[in-house]
Amino acid sequence: MGLNGKAGEVFKSIPYILQGLEVTLKVTILALIIGAALGLILALMRVYGGGFCSRISVFYSRIIRSLPLIVILFGLYYLGADILDLSAYTAVILALSVHTAAYQSEIFRGAIQSISIGQMEAALALGMSKFQCIFSIILPQALRRAIPYWSNEAAIVLKDSSLAYVLGIAELLRRGEYVSARTTMPLLTYTIVGVIYFILTFVLSRGLFFVERKLSIPE
Template sequence: MQTVTRHYNRLEQGTPSPCQTALRVIKPILQALCQMIILIAALLFLLDSGAKNMDYQWQWQRVSDYIAFYEEGRWWPAELLQGLTVTIKLSILSLVATMAIGLITALLRSSSSLVGRLLAFSYITLIRNTPLLVQVYVLYFILGPMLGLERFTTAVVALALFQGAYTAEVIRSGLNAIPKGQFEAAQALGMSKPYVYWDVILPQMLRRTLPALTNEAVSLVKNSSIVSVMAIFDLTTEARNIVAETAMPFEIWFTVAALYLCLTLTLSGVAAWLEHRFTLKHN
């Protein structure tokens, strides 16, 4: 009787019941799932219709052989998985170098040194106004041999230099958004300039710019496919070789797209988790 009375009072007061609250949360999720199912079904229908018009025979059963195979009592990575490993390694090293280049360039642009600001401005202008593919060719055919760089190292440098220019502008905007009074107050307390940046300025900048930095990281992962022109056996290169051998362009490239999607979604998920942690810590 008391439960019924509380439920009646809740309705009288306009407070939603637990069932109504759960329905309010689940309803948009179900709507999104239905929309995705309809979209995927329509896409599959169009692909199947197009393949039939081309007399194309799907061979999805062969794709797994190029991901991993079982031999001598254990699983071995096949071409696509090996290429994915190279892509992940390339992306991680390039991302670390990108953040370092972006931070240094942003600090130079915000410094009082005329030479530092000029160097940073020239670097950003040059990189942002030339295509990535041209930069890769210049590094691979000219600067790489002159400096004695290996192909993989050249690829890391090319990606880091390209993405670092865009990351520098993101970091600089985050630094400019922090009131100068905080820097002056920290120095008034006797903190050294490096310690002020490390303990006061950079944490706030990272919290403000994390979504934009995530976009740059995702772009870097996608741009890593361009270094396949340097004969690096990354995911894209391995896929191109498999297509040339098997004549399965649709199956292989759809699989490669799904693998890249998994990488970028994982990266976005980690960034969302970090943003949530920063928000909780700030609150």
């Protein structure tokens, strides 16, 4: 079998690689949703929570951001395997969520703090409760501002989801690795995997850019 034959093998395996798309997307989307919820709570604790809550939030963010994702992943998986009996799949989603939550909390915190204090004061002066101020006045503005930075973080999570391969989950990269081993064509195989990630990231970024424009308010 010549080079063409081997390359042909790789190309014929593209549908097989693409079957990993579902896992990649599921892991990414779930991690982003859980991470956003947790990140937002951490950001609110940091800005409005007062001494104790604020310190917990800072502590979380510092610790998590100083750990490599793979350490969190193995930690959760092996610890989880002993105590919680987490599946590899759950461990990956949790690790990515815990990791991205720290970064997202910083994004949301920055966005919240960028809204002028006058907005909160005007809302309080009307008689709104702090809760109403935050949810009706501050967050609608802050979250809009956060979209470009959040979009960047979403792209990072999408690519980080490839780390699931170390736990043997058959997502895009893992399938690429199988094909590479079978065909002995690593360069071509990984190029194809790379192109798939590029297309996903591109679509995600464009999509979020569209949302950003759609929600934009005159400034």
